[in-house]
Amino acid sequence: METIREWFFGLGAKYGVNPLIFGAIYVGAIPLFTLSIGWLIRNMRAKKPLALPLLSGATCFVSAYVYLIVVGRHVPAWVYVVLAAVVVGGIVSTARRVSRGVAAGGEPEFDVVVIGGGAAGLTAAGIVASLGAKTLLVEGEKLGGDCTWTGCIPSKTLLKAAKVAHERRHASRYGLADADPPIDSHALMTHVREVRRGVYEHADAPPIFEAMGIDVRAGRARFVDPHTIAITRASGAEERVRARFFIVATGGRPQPVKIAGIEEVSYLTSESIFELEELPKRLIVLGGGPIGCEIAQALSRLEVETTLVQRGRHLLPKDDPELSGMLLRQLEAEGVDVVVEAEAKRVAKDGDAIRITLAAKGAERTIVADALLVAIGRRPNVEGLDLEKAGVSFEEKGIVVDDRCRTSARHVFACGDVTGRYQLTHMSEHMAKVAATNIMLKLPSRIDTRHVPWCTFTDPELAHVGTSEADLRSSGATFDVYRFPYAKIDRAVTDGSARGVLKVFAKRGSGKILGATILGESAGDLICELAVAMRNGVTLRRLADTIHPYPTLGLGVRRLADQWYVGKRSRRFVRVLQFLFGFRGPTREFTRGEIV
Numbered sequence: 161m162e163t164i165r166e167w168f169f170g171l172g173a174k175y176g177v178n179p180l181i182f183g184a185i186y187v188g189a190i191p192l193f194t195l196s197i198g199w200l201i202r203n204m205r206a207k208k209p210l211a212l213p214l215l216s217g218a219t220c221f222v223s224a225y226v227y228l229i230v231v232g233r234h235v236p237a238w239v240y241v242v243l244a245a246v247v248v249g250g251i252v253s254t255a256r257r258v259s260r261g262v263a264a265g266g267e268p269e270f271d272v273v274v275i276g277g278g279a280a281g282l283t284a285a286g287i288v289a290s291l292g293a294k295t296l297l298v299e300g301e302k303l304g305g306d307c308t309w310t311g312c313i314p315s316k317t318l319l320k321a322a323k324v325a326h327e328r329r330h331a332s333r334y335g336l337a338d339a340d341p342p343i344d345s346h347a348l349m350t351h352v353r354e355v356r357r358g359v360y361e362h363a364d365a366p367p368i369f370e371a372m373g374i375d376v377r378a379g380r381a382r383f384v385d386p387h388t389i390a391i392t393r394a395s396g397a398e399e400r401v402r403a404r405f406f407i408v409a410t411g412g413r414p415q416p417v418k419i420a421g422i423e424e425v426s427y428l429t430s431e432s433i434f435e436l437e438e439l440p441k442r443l444i445v446l447g448g449g450p451i452g453c454e455i456a457q458a459l460s461r462l463e464v465e466t467t468l469v470q471r472g473r474h475l476l477p478k479d480d481p482e483l484s485g486m487l488l489r490q491l492e493a494e495g496v497d498v499v500v501e502a503e504a505k506r507v508a509k510d511g512d513a514i515r516i517t518l519a520a521k522g523a524e525r526t527i528v529a530d531a532l533l534v535a536i537g538r539r540p541n542v543e544g545l546d547l548e549k550a551g552v553s554f555e556e557k558g559i560v561v562d563d564r565c566r567t568s569a570r571h572v573f574a575c576g577d578v579t580g581r582y583q584l585t586h587m588s589e590h591m592a593k594v595a596a597t598n599i600m601l602k603l604p605s606r607i608d609t610r611h612v613p614w615c616t617f618t619d620p621e622l623a624h625v626g627t628s629e630a631d632l633r634s635s636g637a638t639f640d641v642y643r644f645p646y647a648k649i650d651r652a653v654t655d656g657s658a659r660g661v662l663k664v665f666a667k668r669g670s671g672k673i674l675g676a677t678i679l680g681e682s683a684g685d686l687i688c689e690l691a692v693a694m695r696n697g698v699t700l701r702r703l704a705d706t707i708h709p710y711p712t713l714g715l716g717v718r719r720l721a722d723q724w725y726v727g728k729r730s731r732r733f734v735r736v737l738q739f740l741f742g743f744r745g746p747t748r749e750f751t752r753g754e755i756v
């Protein structure tokens with residue numbers, strides 16, 4: 161310790177200056193000097209310019225001696241030499257950058273250009289602009305993207321209308337008279353589009369983003385070179401814009417279907433169904449994922465005779481098969497004709513209708529309907545972007561990004577559906593935050609791949625977060641499955657929505673939550689509590705100890721968590737209590753699933 165002290169104070173004493181100030185600058189510069197060396201090595205490996213790290217290292221190296229110049233004492237001659245080299249190096253490097261910029265079309269006008277104004281692009285543009293970037297947002301159609309115009313908003317509006325109609329038909333469940341509401345599909349679809357316009361005007365319209373200092377331009381963007389894009393307006397006019405960084409957030413569109421005869425018929429997708437003026441009388445929905453299930457239930461409740469065709473064994477294959485099986489039975493009970501393990505073989509016109517032939521479980525089946533909705537997946541919007549001109553790699557699934565949303569070109573980031581990683585609005589927003597943080601703060605922010613929640617908004621809803629039961633089993637994890645039925649949640653009973661179950665997978669012993677899945681009323685809202693708990697290491701014990709208001713559906717989460725305590729309350733433990741404190745009641749073994 162004494163030696164270090166002596167060394168520290170000796171540094172400045174040698175030059176006759178305040179040893180504390182000299183020593184502090186000298187020692188303080190060491191980590192910065194080390195970082196500069198690291199930067200230099202990285203640039204050497206990546207074959208990038210070395211001027212900046214060299215200048216940074218040299219500046220750190222002489223920083224303590226600059227103090228000698230300031231106080232005018234005993235400045236060694238070599239310090240002047242290094243400083244002169246730093247100044248000359250700085251001038252040369254700046255001149256080179258400027259001349260390179262001029263040669264390539266001048267200094268970029270923008271710090272960040274965001275291509276695509278959907279959930280990902282709007283979020284990214286808002287964050288980078290709020291952190292001081294000169295930002296341009298380019299949108300080819302209308303701000304808001306898929307979620308506002310062809311996705312979440314119109315589908316949830318339709319589902320709500322369908323639920324109201326269904327509830328009225330079954331009002332006797334609440335002691336009221338059942339009624340059969342006439343469905344005016346023209347008025348209904350007008351309502352869907354009005355809600356959509358309202359969301360656009362309140363949350364997505366250009367003036368909202370312009371007020372944040374973002375330059376919003378209409379047109380389709382494509383890369384011309386790594387730092388330049390061309391924007392083609394609807395009129396055909398083209399302008400070129402340069403930027404230091406780009407965020408590609410161009411989303412995706414419905415995957416076209418390949419079935420014999422498909423070119424003879426016109427079919428609906430999520431892009432066209434919400435534009436209908438009238439609903440069809442009979443509908444075939446191809447695809448049992450979230451979009452297919454939601455629209456099949458909504459339209460069936462709106463008096464459309466609906467067949468839902470799924471290639472695999474389960475609907476919603478990413479979800480818990482037990483719970484998706486319960487949902488399938490619910491859809492069937494409501495009158496949706498659900499055909500699983502079925503492959504569409506042929507499609508043809510049948511007068512004004514469409515005839516589709518399925519191979520289902522070894523037999524052929526033909527269904528005739530007035531419309532066909534194809535919801536078999538989505539593909540990324542990468543065509544026309546000329547990504548190769550910016551050095552950005554992509555594959556069939558989308559633009560390849562790492563967990564920091566970086567593409568193969570260091571100054572180009574991508575987020576949302578165009579990456580094909582998740583196809584969810586909240587994940588588009590999350591990825592946009594990650595990309596913006598990496599660009600603006602240079603912090604290694606990463607996608608949180610372990611706590612991704614999602615929900616299918618059928619009635620009942622099916623929601624999930626974290627690792628699935630199947631993945632936990634195949635990984636050999638030691639965990640317990642906790643279950644709590646909606647039928648035991650008082651609020652669900654009073655509300656007439658006692659169908660469903662909560663399932664939580666938690667580490668044996670500690671009760672650390674590894675994953676959760678819920679089928680039931682407001683499952684999408686309930687999963688939020690479990691997502692927060694998981695993300696922050698809140699165990700089942702802590703959830704059980706958290707006061708939840710009565711009577712809420714959320715109380716079901718607490719009561720599920722109470723089972724962690726039940727599991728700890730063995731007969732032996734109770735006997736020890738009796739022995740210690742003289743209690744005299746009967747003892748019995750509790751099962752963990754026992755409801756207390």
Ligand SMILES: Cc1cc2nc3c(=O)[nH]c(=O)nc-3n(C[C@H](O)[C@H](O)[C@H](O)COP(=O)(O)OP(=O)(O)OC[C@H]3O[C@@H](n4cnc5c(N)ncnc54)[C@H](O)[C@@H]3O)c2cc1C
Binds near residue numbers: 304
């Ligand atoms: C029926 C349906 C229901 C859905 N429901 C839900 C739900 O309940 N919850 C949920 O989380 N997710 C839901 N989704 C998914 C969700 O809509 C998407 O994940 C999300 O909107 C993707 O956002 P994004 O910003 O990545 O892409 P998008 O919203 O598709 O935005 C991309 C934008 O880029 C523009 N663009 C494309 N190319 C160019 C170009 N070259 N130049 C300029 N602009 C360009 C497009 O015009 C578009 O506006 C649903 C989707 C559908 C279809």
